[in-house]
Amino acid sequence: MPKIETDLLVIGGGATGVGVAWDAALRGFRTVLVEKRDLTHGTTGRYHGLLHSGGRYVVKDPHSAEECIRENRILRKTHAHCIEDTGGFFVVTPEDVNAYPDQFQAACKNLGIPCEEISLRAALQREPLMNPRAARVFVVPDGAADSFQATHSTAQAAQIAGAQILNYHEVVALIPAEGDPARVVGARVRDVARGEDVEIRAALTINAAGAWAGVIARTAGVTVNVIPGKGTMLAANHRLINTVLNRCKMPDDGDIIVPIHTVTVIGTTDEKVQDPEHLTIEPWEVELLLREGDKLIPGISQARFVRAWAGVRPLYQEHYAGASRDATRDFVVLDHAARDGVAGLLTIIGGKWTTFRLMAEKTVDKACEQLGARKPCSTAETPVPGVEHGHYWLGHRLREVEQNHLQSELVCECELVTRAMLENAARNNPTLTLDDLRRDVRLGMGPCQGGFCTYRAAGILHELQVQNSQSKIQDPNTWHVADLQSPARNAKLEIGNWKLGVGTPNLLLRDFLQERWKGLLPILWGRQLKQERLDELIYLALMNADHLPDEDAVSPMSDFYSRRGISTTADTEARDA
Amino acid sequence: MLDLIVIGAGLSGMLAAHTAARAGARVAIVSKGLGALHWSAGTIDALGYFPDEKTPVSSPLAALPMLAPNHPYTLCDAPAAWREFAALTHACGLPYAGANADANLWLPSPAGAARPTWLAPRAQLAGDLARAEPMLIVGVRGMRDFFPELIAENLRKQNHAARAAFVPLEVITARHDSNSVQLAHALDDPARQLKLARELKKIVQRGERIGLPAILGLDNHPNAFQTLEAETGAAIFEIPTLPPSVPGIRLNDALRRELHRLGVRVDVNMDVRGFHADGARIAFVESETSGQPLKHRAEKFLLATGGILGGGIQSDPTGKTWEAVFDLPLTIAPNRGDWFRARFFDPAGHPIFRGGVAVNRVFQPVNAHGAPVYANLWAAGGVLAHADPILERSLEGVAIATGVAAGKFASQA
Numbered sequence: 001m002p003k004i005e006t007d008l009l010v011i012g013g014g015a016t017g018v019g020v021a022w023d024a025a026l027r028g029f030r031t032v033l034v035e036k037r038d039l040t041h042g043t044t045g046r047y048h049g050l051l052h053s054g055g056r057y058v059v060k061d062p063h064s065a066e067e068c069i070r071e072n073r074i075l076r077k078t079h080a081h082c083i084e085d086t087g088g089f090f091v092v093t094p095e096d097v098n099a100y101p102d103q104f105q106a107a108c109k110n111l112g113i114p115c116e117e118i119s120l121r122a123a124l125q126r127e128p129l130m131n132p133r134a135a136r137v138f139v140v141p142d143g144a145a146d147s148f149q150a151t152h153s154t155a156q157a158a159q160i161a162g163a164q165i166l167n168y169h170e171v172v173a174l175i176p177a178e179g180d181p182a183r184v185v186g187a188r189v190r191d192v193a194r195g196e197d198v199e200i201r202a203a204l205t206i207n208a209a210g211a212w213a214g215v216i217a218r219t220a221g222v223t224v225n226v227i228p229g230k231g232t233m234l235a236a237n238h239r240l241i242n243t244v245l246n247r248c249k250m251p252d253d254g255d256i257i258v259p260i261h262t263v264t265v266i267g268t269t270d271e272k273v274q275d276p277e278h279l280t281i282e283p284w285e286v287e288l289l290l291r292e293g294d295k296l297i298p299g300i301s302q303a304r305f306v307r308a309w310a311g312v313r314p315l316y317q318e319h320y321a322g323a324s325r326d327a328t329r330d331f332v333v334l335d336h337a338a339r340d341g342v343a344g345l346l347t348i349i350g351g352k353w354t355t356f357r358l359m360a361e362k363t364v365d366k367a368c369e370q371l372g373a374r375k376p377c378s379t380a381e382t383p384v385p386g387v388e389h390g391h392y393w394l395g396h397r398l399r400e401v402e403q404n405h406l407q408s409e410l411v412c413e414c415e416l417v418t419r420a421m422l423e424n425a426a427r428n429n430p431t432l433t434l435d436d437l438r439r440d441v442r443l444g445m446g447p448c449q450g451g452f453c454t455y456r457a458a459g460i461l462h463e464l465q466v467q468n469s470q471s472k473i474q475d476p477n478t479w480h481v482a483d484l485q486s487p488a489r490n491a492k493l494e495i496g497n498w499k500l501g502v503g504t505p506n507l508l509l510r511d512f513l514q515e516r517w518k519g520l521l522p523i524l525w526g527r528q529l530k531q532e533r534l535d536e537l538i539y540l541a542l543m544n545a546d547h548l549p550d551e552d553a554v555s556p557m558s559d560f561y562s563r564r565g566i567s568t569t570a571d572t573e574a575r576d577a
Numbered sequence: 578m579l580d581l582i583v584i585g586a587g588l589s590g591m592l593a594a595h596t597a598a599r600a601g602a603r604v605a606i607v608s609k610g611l612g613a614l615h616w617s618a619g620t621i622d623a624l625g626y627f628p629d630e631k632t633p634v635s636s637p638l639a640a641l642p643m644l645a646p647n648h649p650y651t652l653c654d655a656p657a658a659w660r661e662f663a664a665l666t667h668a669c670g671l672p673y674a675g676a677n678a679d680a681n682l683w684l685p686s687p688a689g690a691a692r693p694t695w696l697a698p699r700a701q702l703a704g705d706l707a708r709a710e711p712m713l714i715v716g717v718r719g720m721r722d723f724f725p726e727l728i729a730e731n732l733r734k735q736n737h738a739a740r741a742a743f744v745p746l747e748v749i750t751a752r753h754d755s756n757s758v759q760l761a762h763a764l765d766d767p768a769r770q771l772k773l774a775r776e777l778k779k780i781v782q783r784g785e786r787i788g789l790p791a792i793l794g795l796d797n798h799p800n801a802f803q804t805l806e807a808e809t810g811a812a813i814f815e816i817p818t819l820p821p822s823v824p825g826i827r828l829n830d831a832l833r834r835e836l837h838r839l840g841v842r843v844d845v846n847m848d849v850r851g852f853h854a855d856g857a858r859i860a861f862v863e864s865e866t867s868g869q870p871l872k873h874r875a876e877k878f879l880l881a882t883g884g885i886l887g888g889g890i891q892s893d894p895t896g897k898t899w900e901a902v903f904d905l906p907l908t909i910a911p912n913r914g915d916w917f918r919a920r921f922f923d924p925a926g927h928p929i930f931r932g933g934v935a936v937n938r939v940f941q942p943v944n945a946h947g948a949p950v951y952a953n954l955w956a957a958g959g960v961l962a963h964a965d966p967i968l969e970r971s972l973e974g975v976a977i978a979t980g981v982a983a984g985k986f987a988s989q990a
């Protein structure tokens with residue numbers, strides 16, 4: 001079995017784990033991060049997209065709110081290009097007229113969260129589709145954040161600082177020290193792409209597996225009770241608003257609408273679930289979100305919806321048994337030596353995307369303590385690659401495509417993905433599935449949900465496979481993940497080398513269509529149902545893609561929909577146990 | 578006064594109008610859009626698979642008697658209608674043909690799968706996968722929607738000899754943002770046809786047949802096809818592309834010319850959304866305009882608006898579905914939870930797509946008791962219940978068979 005030695009092993013390639021790897025590498029630790037699928041496979045890739053100002057928690061959870069505003073200010077500098085500076089409204093709809101708005105305003109003032117009340121007229125001028133019967137409107141510094149890009153950029157910063165990021169590496173079990181079961185000395189990890197195991201030995205292992213953290217801890221005999229709170233979101237196919245809209249009331253279901261990239265997202269629900277991997281979206285959730293959405297944007301329920309998805313909050317509260325909505329949004333660093341008598345293991349759990357940097361800082365502080373090293377954190381002052389692009393704005397791809405006449409290069413017309421963007425993403429980022437490219441460049445995320453681009457992307461990747469031998473290796477220090485987003489820069493970039501072999505194009509196609517289907521199922525009616533039927537015409541009648549060769553091939557994605565997929569995962573083992 | 582108004586200009590609507598007009602009726606078509614031909618392979622698929630069955634249908638003729646009792650094919654003489662259609666295509670200069678025996682023809686799909694079809698235009702016939710000659714699949718470098726390496730590799734995996742090659746885009750056009758229709762227009766030019774033929778001649782080997790994206794001309798298609806075959810000395814076949822479909826547009830245009838010749842007026846961009854009935858008879862239908870709705874009057878009406886794909890069946894988030902023009906009863910379950918299966922490619926198909934308008938033996942929409950809803954209304958094509966033509970690979974076959982049948986019954990009534 002191949003072995004890797006390191007100071008820190010980080011488990012989990014979500015915002016938190018990648019943040020930890022970045023911080024640790026900057027402080028000079030030898031660091032290895034393992035993620036069982038692609039980066040952001042977990043909750044980080046399925047969240048709502050809100051850079052919190054803290055306004056949401058200001059009354060209920062002031063400590064979290066304070067962290068949010070502090071981190072909000074930092075991330076705007078370190079991760080500017082991953083954030084759209086939309087600002088946010090807290091809207092007092094006719095239903096919300098009570099004592100809360102005054103409490104809200106006072107609490108914001110108290111915590112130093114900028115909060116300005118504006119006239120309804122001014123609010124409607126900025127957001128004409130907002131409920132015109134609102135009683136009051138407050139403006140706060142919310143933003144829209146792209147967690148795919150932020151995590152990839154942070155991972156690149158970590159790599160530049162010396163960390164090794166291994167995706168498609170899944171922890172099977174933590175390894176106890178020989179003769180000392182009360183000490184963790186690393187993990188046995190499955191290289192999912194090659195189907196072989198790797199042993200990673202580390203002075204300290206950091207469990208940042210989010211909703212899966214309990215499963216990881218259990219392999220060392222430690223109990224961590226994650227409260228898995230599932231939340232569902234719906235994306236409407238246009239930007240109906242350009243400002244984040246929050247209801248001004250105690251946090252509840254369906255009370256935030258976030259404009260992000262080309263879509264508008266209503267969320268969320270909050271339901272305790274058992275299994276963080278296989279989430280179903282119930283019809284009542286869709287109905288609830290549409291109904292609640294109408295209160296902020298009357299008529300949004302009549303819009304065309306292009307997708308629904310769900311993520312699981314990795315909430316943690318020692319000895320908690322209540323509803324997940326009411327569990328704290330705080331995070332904790334669990335020192336298992338002190339807590340459970342198991343040395344060599346920390347778990348970082350809870351929190352929000354907005355606070356990932358702070359969570360990482362506190363975790364690596366604790367690691368320093370344990371490893372007897374004293375090094376200050378520098379992430380708050382260290383911008384990640386790509387930050388020079390400035391804040392994201394919606395028109396940037398379109399402008400570049402038009403200025404550079406790249407229309408003929410478009411693979412995905414909905415999201416303006418050019419062939420060069422796709423090829424560079426595939427060759428510079430480890431790529432096993434088309435879904436990885438979706439996270440890289442937003443392939444297939446628009447109204448047609450992959451109807452046209454799935455076939456094109458599979459065809460293009462296959463051509464790359466065929467020509468692969470002639471390409472050159474790209475230097476990770478000169479190429480930026482942020483460049484992925486730019487049609488113009490990609491037109492000029494030299495194409496880098498292929499990092500991981502993708503499966504057969506037939507499998508790529510099948511997996512991606514199935515993945516898109518999963519998100520379409522809950523919202524198929526009206527025009528999106530018609531679109532779906534067109535996709536069937538293309539993939540069944542025209543392509544006969546359900547009768548392509550390689551019918552039995554599986555990828556790490558196939559286990560989302562068929563149990564024939566890779567099944568030796570830690571979580572299935574734990575489930576079966 | 579018109580005898581018959583057909584609502585919908587897709588394949589079923591056109592065939593219905595054609596049949597009625599040939600029988601002497603004064604017919605017009607009003608339609609919102611142009612039907613599914615523009616998205617299709619341009620072939621006539623009759624029956625390729627039974628739902629939930631792995632083995633493909635080898636002969637649609639032999640399979641017809643095995644269909645479920647309500648299937649639209651069981652209500653009409655489909656083989657006769659397909660023969661009429663083939664004769665019609667010969668008459669309009671775009672001849673369609675099938676395999677020699679009573680079997681399906683297997684042609685390469687744009688993904689390199691073998692797709693079962695019944696009739697194909699002449700330009701696709703040399704792709705017949707029952708033939709042994711090795712295939713040279715030629716793509717156009719810079720064209721977005723055609724991947725010869727993918728097609729060739731998948732054909733090889735199915736034990737067909739195939740290899741891929743490219744010709745540069747400049748051979749066909751100087752424009753870089755060309756879609757399949759623009760490329761086809763460019764190849765209407767005889768000089769470009771010759772240029773392409775010369776490029777192909779450089780790469781083709783003796784005994785190979787050449788597969789090209791379906792862009793070999795639109796208005797001047799027969800000439801493009803003959804020039805390429807004559808100049809290269811090889812058999813040439815088109816492989817359909819992602820939409821817009823050039824073969825579909827050719828067929829649409831040929832049928833429209835034929836309808837025009839018969840004096841059938843076709844108005845598109847007319848969204849028919851309302852109607853007026855005097856008791857059991859429909860007096861007129863209304864299409865939406867920017868001002869007053871436009872009234873269209875006739876003795877009889879024939880609904881060929883397509884199913885969910887054509888917009889003939891609408892739906893909303895509460896699970897309500899309705900037929901868009903006459904609000905006819907539908908066979909679709911009222912609960913969205915019953916509409917779909919968990920896998921996109923489930924071989925049993927998604928239940929919602931089997932739903933639609935139920936008709937009697939003379940193609941009149943009926944209510945739950947089997948009685949006609951209106952005395953002067955008929956229906957054909959994708960709007961009909963009890964078949965999922967996309968899953969079965971019977972989309973065009975059903976459109977033609979039911980269009981011809983409904984057109985006949987409507988004109989005889």
Ligand SMILES: Cc1cc2nc3c(=O)[nH]c(=O)nc-3n(C[C@H](O)[C@H](O)[C@H](O)COP(=O)(O)OP(=O)(O)OC[C@H]3O[C@@H](n4cnc5c(N)ncnc54)[C@H](O)[C@@H]3O)c2cc1C
Pocket residue numbers: 011012013014015016017034035036037038039040041042043044045046047048049050051052169170171172208209210211212216229230231232267268310311312313314350351352353354355570571
């Ligand atoms: C519905 C919803 C909406 C939200 N909206 C917002 C919002 O708008 N703003 C905000 O700030 N926060 C939001 N959050 C919270 C935020 O998304 C999460 O707190 C954050 O993404 C958690 O990141 P993480 O890295 O801790 O966990 P994750 O992103 O889940 O990362 C854990 C990773 O561990 C990996 N893993 C699991 N098992 C193994 C194994 N055996 N081996 C290797 N790797 C493994 C998983 O694949 C996963 O990628 C939302 C959360 C939910 C559920």
